[in-house]
Amino acid sequence: MMQVASMHFKERAHVKLNDEVLQGNLRKIKGKFVAKRKASLVELDDFEGTRDAGRAIRQRALDNLDVWLEMFEQNATERGATVLFAQNPAEINKLVLDIATHHGARKIIKSKSMVSEESALDHAIEGAGLKVVETDLGEYILQINDYEPPSHIIGPALHKSKEEVADLFHRVHGTPRKDGIDELCVEARGVLRDHYLNADMGITGGNFFVAETGSVVLVTNEGNATLATTLPKVHVAISGIEKIVPTLEDVATLMRLLPRSATGQSISNYVDILTGPKGRGEYHGAEHMYFIVVDSGRSDVLGSEVREALRCIRCGACMNHCPVYQNVGGHAYGWVYPGPIGSVLTPMYVGLENALDLPQASTLCGQCAVVCPVRIPLPDLLRKLREREFVEDLRPWSERTALRLWARVARYPGLYAWSTRLAVRFLRSRAGSNGMIEKLPLGSGWTSGRAMPAPAGRTFRDLYAERKAAAGKSSP
Amino acid sequence: MTTSIDDNRPSRDALLARVRRALGKDGADPRARADADAYVAARAQGPRPAMPVDLVAKFLTRATDMASTVTRIASAQAIPAAVLAYLDALELPAALAAQNAHHGVCWPEFAALDWSGAGLHIEVRPTVGDDRLGITGCFCAIAETGTLVFLSGADTPTATTLLPDTHIAVVRAGRVVSGMEEAFALIRVECATMPRAVNMISGPSRTGDIEQTIVLGAHGPYRVHILLVD
Numbered sequence: 001m002m003q004v005a006s007m008h009f010k011e012r013a014h015v016k017l018n019d020e021v022l023q024g025n026l027r028k029i030k031g032k033f034v035a036k037r038k039a040s041l042v043e044l045d046d047f048e049g050t051r052d053a054g055r056a057i058r059q060r061a062l063d064n065l066d067v068w069l070e071m072f073e074q075n076a077t078e079r080g081a082t083v084l085f086a087q088n089p090a091e092i093n094k095l096v097l098d099i100a101t102h103h104g105a106r107k108i109i110k111s112k113s114m115v116s117e118e119s120a121l122d123h124a125i126e127g128a129g130l131k132v133v134e135t136d137l138g139e140y141i142l143q144i145n146d147y148e149p150p151s152h153i154i155g156p157a158l159h160k161s162k163e164e165v166a167d168l169f170h171r172v173h174g175t176p177r178k179d180g181i182d183e184l185c186v187e188a189r190g191v192l193r194d195h196y197l198n199a200d201m202g203i204t205g206g207n208f209f210v211a212e213t214g215s216v217v218l219v220t221n222e223g224n225a226t227l228a229t230t231l232p233k234v235h236v237a238i239s240g241i242e243k244i245v246p247t248l249e250d251v252a253t254l255m256r257l258l259p260r261s262a263t264g265q266s267i268s269n270y271v272d273i274l275t276g277p278k279g280r281g282e283y284h285g286a287e288h289m290y291f292i293v294v295d296s297g298r299s300d301v302l303g304s305e306v307r308e309a310l311r312c313i314r315c316g317a318c319m320n321h322c323p324v325y326q327n328v329g330g331h332a333y334g335w336v337y338p339g340p341i342g343s344v345l346t347p348m349y350v351g352l353e354n355a356l357d358l359p360q361a362s363t364l365c366g367q368c369a370v371v372c373p374v375r376i377p378l379p380d381l382l383r384k385l386r387e388r389e390f391v392e393d394l395r396p397w398s399e400r401t402a403l404r405l406w407a408r409v410a411r412y413p414g415l416y417a418w419s420t421r422l423a424v425r426f427l428r429s430r431a432g433s434n435g436m437i438e439k440l441p442l443g444s445g446w447t448s449g450r451a452m453p454a455p456a457g458r459t460f461r462d463l464y465a466e467r468k469a470a471a472g473k474s475s476p
Numbered sequence: 477m478t479t480s481i482d483d484n485r486p487s488r489d490a491l492l493a494r495v496r497r498a499l500g501k502d503g504a505d506p507r508a509r510a511d512a513d514a515y516v517a518a519r520a521q522g523p524r525p526a527m528p529v530d531l532v533a534k535f536l537t538r539a540t541d542m543a544s545t546v547t548r549i550a551s552a553q554a555i556p557a558a559v560l561a562y563l564d565a566l567e568l569p570a571a572l573a574a575q576n577a578h579h580g581v582c583w584p585e586f587a588a589l590d591w592s593g594a595g596l597h598i599e600v601r602p603t604v605g606d607d608r609l610g611i612t613g614c615f616c617a618i619a620e621t622g623t624l625v626f627l628s629g630a631d632t633p634t635a636t637t638l639l640p641d642t643h644i645a646v647v648r649a650g651r652v653v654s655g656m657e658e659a660f661a662l663i664r665v666e667c668a669t670m671p672r673a674v675n676m677i678s679g680p681s682r683t684g685d686i687e688q689t690i691v692l693g694a695h696g697p698y699r700v701h702i703l704l705v706d
Binding site: 025028029032033043044045046049050053054057060063064065066067068069070071073079082084085086087088090091094095098099102135136137138141155156157158160161162165181182184185186189192193196197211212213215221222223224226227229230231241246247248249250251252253255256263266267268269270271272273274275276277278279280281282283284285290293295299300302303307 | 478479480481484487488490491492494495496497498499501504505508509511512515516519520521522523525526538541542602605620621622623628629630633634635638639655656657660669670671672673674675676677678679680681682683684685686687688689691693694695696
């Protein structure tokens with residue numbers, strides 16, 4: 001399993017906020033995905049209706065997941081593919097190595113698979129003495145940088161500047177240092193082209209498994225998944241049990257949502273629907289096709305209060321629009337999935353006690369729910385996990401005491417009004433002439449990185465009472 | 477517990493049992509399966525964007541949006557001359573001049589065309605990796621997104637659309653359909669089963685993985701040119 005660092009969110013976020021290079025890189029891309037998404041939505045006459053349909057498709061699949069899984073298995077098997085089931089990360093790696101051994105594969109090329117990040121599959125492959133090459137440009141950059149973890153689910157290396165990539169290529173490829181992004185891409189293309197042509201096996205993820213046909217749907221812009229499933233003699237598609245969709249018509253609907261929500265494109269450049277091994281007389285295509293359908297905690301999510309998170313189609317819109325993600329970047333989250341969806345899934349997959357800060361790593365501004373193409377109520381799910389942390393005694397003593405105290409005071413309106421007035425007066429006394437508080441007793445965690453604005457002076461209750469009185473006077 | 481590829485049954489059964497438990501089900505439910513079959517048979521579609529009557533015009537506009545280029549020609553006989561005209565009009569920097577080669581490969585359906593008469597050297601074979609130019613037909617094309625649809629088969633080698641620097645695809649006007657749904661319907665009508673691969677390609681291979689700057693020709697073709705035969 002991929003090393004879990006999600007318990008260190010606070011410390012890591014702090015480091016990332018003070019990382020000048022990263023902050024510069026994040027500033028460069030800030031808002032790009034947001035603007036492109038917005039521009040692409042107008043092409044759909046009924047975007048909200050399409051979101052409703054997307055939600056219904058994903059929920060229909062989850063509500064009878066066992067039925068759709070069996071239908072998928074049956075149809076894929078009929079077409080000559082082998083459908084395997086992995087219960088945990090270790091089993092994913094074991095099955096992949098079994099397949100490689102069975103077919104005598106020495107070199108494996110991979111297109112992006114987040115599920116294989118969960119199981120740290122590349123390390124397992126290398127540990128078995130085989131070669132593995134990531135072909136998604138972002139993933140390739142991370143692989144040759146000693147397997148740096150991805151920071152974004154669709155742009156895994158977006159935290160890196162072109163200068164950093166140029167240094168990396170120069171060092172690892174031993175070629176003259178390139179300046180332009182174009183030249184860097186051409187260099188990577190040349191290196192990877194050779195790997196495509198002589199790899200024995202291709203591993204891909206799966207954006208969707210289609211139940212009615214027993215197919216996998218692969219979506220890329222680079223075409224790397226298409227090449228990885230066209231040239232090697234073995235293809236292994238790995239994805240989670242929740243990625244099932246019933247029909248091809250459902251794929252058509254979801255494909256109106258996925259690229260627009262992800263990169264603001266009307267369609268991704270390459271969309272492949274692959275069904276079984278190659279037919280008679282076919283020159284290209286895999287002779288052997290395997291599916292690995294992965295649980296790894298998903299069935300637990302299905303039976304939990306956050307089950308709606310399984311509707312996710314991994315577009316990344318929630319993180320692109322999240323003010324916390326935009327400032328700390330993906331690495332702070334400490335595991336495979338960053339951003340709001342990661343803050344729900346990571347605690348479920350690695351244990352809530354190992355990811356205590358993640359459900360808190362949100363202002364609950366609600367933007368993630370506004371943009372989610374399958375209407376996952378992310379703020380509600382985060383709140384449910386916060387509740388669970390409280391109920392299971394997982395929050396620090398000081399926070400629990402403070403909340404209890406607040407709850408006690410809030411029960412007495414008079415006392416509450418008096419104490420808030422007192423608190424406001426106290427906070428204003430701490431503020432400098434600019435109205436900002438630089439240092440807050442008991443709140444140094446807040447003020448060590450930034451100043452806190454002092455309250456405006458009067459409480460909501462005071463203002464409300466005053467307006468009500470005024471309204472009473474003016475009405476007949 | 478981990479299983480092997482020869483005996484994965486225990487994991488399969490345990491996984492399905494856990495899913496059923498999570499859903500509060502006792503076991504396999506024949507009625508749920510009948511409902512699922514009925515849903516598949518109903519072929520329900522989601523909301524569709526409005527499409528104009530002239531699908532070909534829409535397709536050409538959308539294909540251009542996706543960075544494909546387009547030439548309209550009157551008949552299949554005009555294909556070799558159109559290919560030559562396209563190649564000669566390419567303005568490539570000296571470093572990439574080799575990509576402007578007048579030789580390449582094509583699918584068997586274009587074997588009878590007079591390539592040499594147009595000054596081109598086109599071989600009828602699947603690409604093996606270092607061909608500069610790949611000429612293919614397509615199964616159909618999708619107007620909504622400017623997409624070319626390719627089905628794998630003995631006479632439609634997949635990699636010819638992927639490996640060459642330049643991919644030229646011939647699209648017949650009558651094969652332009654409205655959306656992905658119509659492409660799937662056409663596959664159901666014309667093919668006995670789903671082919672191994674349905675590759676839907678919209679413009680050249682691209683990446684935005686470095687600083688979100690779009691670069692064409694990430695792994696596949698640098699350029700996709702469409703010859704629309706009216």
